[in-house]
Amino acid sequence: MAIGRSVPVRDAEARVRGAVAYLADLRLPGMLTAKIVRSPFPHARIRHLDPRPALRIPGVVAILTAEDFNRPGAPRLFYGVDRKDQPVVARDRVRYVGEPVAAIAAETPEAAEEAAQAIEVEYEELPAVFDPLTAAKPEAPRVHEDCPGNVFLHTRLRHGDLEAGFAAADLIVEETYTTPPACHAALEPHGVIAQWADGRLTVWSATQAPFVVQETLAELFGLPREAVRVIVPPLGGGYGGKGYVRLEPLTAVLAWKVGGRPVRLILERSEEFVTLTRHAAWIRIRTGVRRDGTLTARQVEVYWGAGAYADITPRLLRSAGLVRVVGPYRIPAVHVDAYGVYTNLPPAGPFRGTMSFEGAWAYESHMDTIAHALGMDPLELRRRNLLRPGDRFCTGEVIEEAFFWECLEAAARHVGWDQPYEKGEGMRRRGRGLAVMMKSTLPRSRSECRLVLRADGVLELHTGTVEMGQGAHTALAQIAAAETEIPLERVQVIGPDTAQVPYDATTSASRATSMMGAAIREAAARLKEEMRRRAAPLLEVDPEELILQGAGVTLRGRPEVWIAWEEVLRRHGLEALEAHGVFETQGGLDPETGQGIASPHWHQGAGACEVEVDIETGKVRILRYCAAAYAGRVINPALATLQNEGNMVFGLGQALMEQIFFDQGQPLNANMSDYQIPSLRDLPEVLESVLLESPEGSIHGLGEMTLPPVAPAIANAIFDAVGVRIRDLPITPEKIWRALHGE
Amino acid sequence: MANRERFALHVNGQIHVVEAEPTRRLLDVLRADLGLTSVREGCGIGVCGACTVLMGGRPVSSCLLLVSQVHHQEIVTVEGLGGNGVLHPVQQAFIEHFAFQCAYCTPGFILSTVAMLEKEPDLDEQVLGEYLSGNLCRCGSYLHILKAVRTVARGRQHGFS
Numbered sequence: 001m002a003i004g005r006s007v008p009v010r011d012a013e014a015r016v017r018g019a020v021a022y023l024a025d026l027r028l029p030g031m032l033t034a035k036i037v038r039s040p041f042p043h044a045r046i047r048h049l050d051p052r053p054a055l056r057i058p059g060v061v062a063i064l065t066a067e068d069f070n071r072p073g074a075p076r077l078f079y080g081v082d083r084k085d086q087p088v089v090a091r092d093r094v095r096y097v098g099e100p101v102a103a104i105a106a107e108t109p110e111a112a113e114e115a116a117q118a119i120e121v122e123y124e125e126l127p128a129v130f131d132p133l134t135a136a137k138p139e140a141p142r143v144h145e146d147c148p149g150n151v152f153l154h155t156r157l158r159h160g161d162l163e164a165g166f167a168a169a170d171l172i173v174e175e176t177y178t179t180p181p182a183c184h185a186a187l188e189p190h191g192v193i194a195q196w197a198d199g200r201l202t203v204w205s206a207t208q209a210p211f212v213v214q215e216t217l218a219e220l221f222g223l224p225r226e227a228v229r230v231i232v233p234p235l236g237g238g239y240g241g242k243g244y245v246r247l248e249p250l251t252a253v254l255a256w257k258v259g260g261r262p263v264r265l266i267l268e269r270s271e272e273f274v275t276l277t278r279h280a281a282w283i284r285i286r287t288g289v290r291r292d293g294t295l296t297a298r299q300v301e302v303y304w305g306a307g308a309y310a311d312i313t314p315r316l317l318r319s320a321g322l323v324r325v326v327g328p329y330r331i332p333a334v335h336v337d338a339y340g341v342y343t344n345l346p347p348a349g350p351f352r353g354t355m356s357f358e359g360a361w362a363y364e365s366h367m368d369t370i371a372h373a374l375g376m377d378p379l380e381l382r383r384r385n386l387l388r389p390g391d392r393f394c395t396g397e398v399i400e401e402a403f404f405w406e407c408l409e410a411a412a413r414h415v416g417w418d419q420p421y422e423k424g425e426g427m428r429r430r431g432r433g434l435a436v437m438m439k440s441t442l443p444r445s446r447s448e449c450r451l452v453l454r455a456d457g458v459l460e461l462h463t464g465t466v467e468m469g470q471g472a473h474t475a476l477a478q479i480a481a482a483e484t485e486i487p488l489e490r491v492q493v494i495g496p497d498t499a500q501v502p503y504d505a506t507t508s509a510s511r512a513t514s515m516m517g518a519a520i521r522e523a524a525a526r527l528k529e530e531m532r533r534r535a536a537p538l539l540e541v542d543p544e545e546l547i548l549q550g551a552g553v554t555l556r557g558r559p560e561v562w563i564a565w566e567e568v569l570r571r572h573g574l575e576a577l578e579a580h581g582v583f584e585t586q587g588g589l590d591p592e593t594g595q596g597i598a599s600p601h602w603h604q605g606a607g608a609c610e611v612e613v614d615i616e617t618g619k620v621r622i623l624r625y626c627a628a629a630y631a632g633r634v635i636n637p638a639l640a641t642l643q644n645e646g647n648m649v650f651g652l653g654q655a656l657m658e659q660i661f662f663d664q665g666q667p668l669n670a671n672m673s674d675y676q677i678p679s680l681r682d683l684p685e686v687l688e689s690v691l692l693e694s695p696e697g698s699i700h701g702l703g704e705m706t707l708p709p710v711a712p713a714i715a716n717a718i719f720d721a722v723g724v725r726i727r728d729l730p731i732t733p734e735k736i737w738r739a740l741h742g743e
Numbered sequence: 744m745a746n747r748e749r750f751a752l753h754v755n756g757q758i759h760v761v762e763a764e765p766t767r768r769l770l771d772v773l774r775a776d777l778g779l780t781s782v783r784e785g786c787g788i789g790v791c792g793a794c795t796v797l798m799g800g801r802p803v804s805s806c807l808l809l810v811s812q813v814h815h816q817e818i819v820t821v822e823g824l825g826g827n828g829v830l831h832p833v834q835q836a837f838i839e840h841f842a843f844q845c846a847y848c849t850p851g852f853i854l855s856t857v858a859m860l861e862k863e864p865d866l867d868e869q870v871l872g873e874y875l876s877g878n879l880c881r882c883g884s885y886l887h888i889l890k891a892v893r894t895v896a897r898g899r900q901h902g903f904s
Contacts, residue, residue, distance in 0.1 A: 008838055015846035016834040016853060018781020018821040025780040187785040187793050187847040187881050236783070236847030237881050269786050469845025469882050638841045642884055646844060649883025672786035672879075679876045680885045687886060 002481035002488045006638035009474045023191035023206045034265035035112035037102040039094035042344040042665025043128035054118040059111030062257045064103040066091035075221045086309035088249045095308035097665045098274025103254045105263045128344035132305035133282045135343045143342035150342040153314045157322040157336035157594025159394040165297025165333030169288025176284045177362035178728045180659040181277035188236025194255035195262035202229045208243045209506040210496045216245045232496040235468035240350030243508050273670035278351040280305035283362040293384045297333040307347040313340045323598045325359035328404045328438035329385040334394035353707040356439040364435035364712030396595045403630040408436040410690045411608035414626035427616045431721025434608035435709035440599030443587035447515040448502035451523040453577045455569040459486045464496045464504030465512045471639035472512045479517045483524030510701025517699045523581025535568045604630040605705030611717040618737030622684035627706035632697035643702040644689040651710025653678045750814045755823025765811035770794045781821040781850040792878030795851035802855045821850035840891035844882035851878045866896045
């Protein structure tokens with residue numbers, strides 16, 4: 001059986017030989033180098049932009065500015081997956097430091113660099129605003145003229161009688177938590193190659209969303225979708241940062257200006273910090289609770305700092321930005337107000353654990369504050385309130401697969417929660433903490449695939465799922481092999497290439513294995529049916545009596561009767577048999593009440609840890625951490641464990657280290673020396689991964705579940721150790737030290 | 744192009760004469776001129792380790808070296824490990840222990856490990872930390888990398904080189 005086995009990833013040997021061709025390794029004849037000229041100001045009018053001095057530099061082929069969009073037959077200037085508020089290059093006005101104002105295509109990187117320096121731009125600075133709370137005030141400077149108060153969207157969730165809920169409480173606790181912008185910091189930077197030929201556009205992009213890129217580019221140029229082809233090489237990490245549309249419009253329009261030669265844009269590391277960030281979030285959470293620990297009401301107000309352009313934020317706010325900030329608890333009355341706010345910072349977007357990370361930071365730290373106020377064990381407080389199978393969530397959905405308690409209990413057990421421990425007396429104090437989280441996946445999306453059974457014995461899986469290190473192509477091949485009963489070695493994965501594979505929404509929100517897996521199951525069922533239908537007359541039996549097995553078709557109960565599929569195809573004069581599979585989920589929330597379907601299933605994860613705090617320096621050492629996720633049916637245990645450990649390590653960086661520092665909109669640490677990510681030396685001394693499996697359960701993604709609990713679990717352990725509550729991420733030694741010293 | 748000079752690089756056992764400005768980065772020479780794309784740019788400032796190569800058996804960041812500094816030096820990239828279609832034991836161990844996800848960092852980790860195993864008779868946590876904390880894995884596969892490294896180290900004690 002191909003499912004449930006730890007088979008190595010399909011191109012493992014190429015990966016250890018360094019032979020995987022990422023975007024930067026692709027070479028096309030005549031390829032030009034692109035370079036972006038970026039705004040040095042967070043908010044300014046462009047008074048004058050003159051590219052002519054740069055055009056005289058030898059090797060410069062084309063320079064793109066907003067002027068080019070005025071030409072007849074020019075593409076549209078504005079794009080955006082939800083609202084079209086973002087220009088390909090700035091016209092008249094720049095809204096964040098790093099916003100593209102021009103782009104150069106040149107024969108060499110040196111010429112492109114020289115040209116970038118030579119372009120003359122004059123700016124007139126405008127008042128700017130950076131944090132979402134200030135930006136949302138009516139008198140704040142406007143990031144977009146047509147959006148006073150900078151709130152471009154306000155969504156609401158209304159469940160139960162809030163007033164009655166708070167009236168029924170013995171205690172009401174209110175706190176405010178914040179998270180800063182952070183950088184995905186994939187080791188592979190963003191990269192795009194674009195080339196035009198005969199009015200058709202081909203784009204190679206390190207993207208998690210080839211079909212969204214295709215749709216956006218087709219719309220930008222006024223072309224039918226088929227005229228735009230998007231090919232995705234393996235990604236050197238994504239984590240949401242390569243989701244949706246990033247640099248493809250700029251590169252494609254620059255290539256359009258160039259004419260036929262391919263244009264390649266690869267970002268420098270510093271540019272990664274102004275391309276897409278995590279949202280800056282400000283979360284006020286207020287909870288009513290009875291003395292016995294029963295939650296009676298919760299009110300959450302969230303300001304999501306979206307940066308200068310809305311990007312994916314409106315879509316997120318209609319569901320994720322509401323339901324991911326509540327917590328997996330039975331609460332009779334819940335109100336959430338989520339605000340999408342423009343600021344003069346780079347755009348914010350999907351980020352591994354999107355909005356669940358920020359949500360869990362607030363609600364799980366808050367749960368410990370409540371437990372402390374009640375004098376109750378934090379695990380016990382959660383046990384009394386966690387959603388159980390059949391409970392109703394605040395969206396009105398009944399949660400059938402609910403294993404929050406099991407995850408949390410497993411994590412707690414691994415750190416010896418019920419065992420006494422030495423809290424320490426001198427400079428080093430120990431503490432324990434835990435956290436649990438609930439995350440939705442996309443409420444409404446579609447995945448399609450094609451299975452092609454070839455006469456030479458190979459089964460091709462055509463899929464738009466992007467391989468970015470999570471092992472999706474391996475797991476999907478395992479599903480295809482298991483469902484068709486064809487040996488795994490004979491399964492070949494083709495794609496993503498929009499010209500070759502059918503539609504898929506995106507590779508994000510931990511949806512690939514689950515959604516694409518379901519599409520494969522459907523395609524496999526159709527393929528088997530078709531195979532039986534074709535083989536039946538050859539064996540002179542009814543199709544129902546046949547089963548597909550190994551490399552052929554056999555008769556139920558009579559294994560000696562067997563016919564190779566090559567033979568079936570040959571006798572029908574076929575080169576291949578094809579089957580299409582579609583899996584689609586429906587849902588969505590009412591925009592006024594947040595009631596409806598937020599997710600086809602729920603991601604569930606927990607973490608527990610023991611930490612040591614040095615009270616002299618504020619430094620935290622994680623002695624032990626256990627990350628437990630509900631995994632449903634596991635396809636590849638080794639890859640699943642890697643995902644789970646990856647969540648923990650990624651989360652550790654978010655919890656303790658990572659923040660892009662902006663000073664008046666200028667990024668101060670846009671390099672990997674000043675913006676540090678976890679190395680091997682930052683690991684907990686003991687790190688354990690627990691996957692709760694349910695062979696009868698559905699297939700779940702695992703790329704995010706245990707990430708959001710990391711920060712609150714650590715913060716809770718720090719509180720337990722030294723009585724200090726940190727409410728603003730990241731938890732740096734300085735913040736702990738200051739809190740310990742009453743600052 | 745002004746100031747181009749000829750440099751002799753010993754890369755993976757072969758001598759390559761390249762014409763380049765003396766300030767050209769070794770990383771660019773290896774990738775663009777010699778087509779050794781296992782050497783990858785991550786941070787460009789010697790922090791992430793994705794561009795690690797061995798110079799005289801020592802792991803170095805090729806983004807911080809200029810071609811003029813490596814004239815006549817012995818350079819090894821992952822393309823130069825193993826041979827005749829056979830993987831180096833470190834590469835083999837990385838596969839067996841699932842020691843990567845996106846694998847952008849993998850060649851760097853493998854080279855740092857190879858250098859460590861050749862130079863260090865005793866692998867304690869201190870040595871492991873020193874050699875491998877200069878390579879970053881954003882996917883967070885560290886535990887599996889450590890398993891792979893320790894397995895090869897044990898194998899080395901039992902006799903293979």
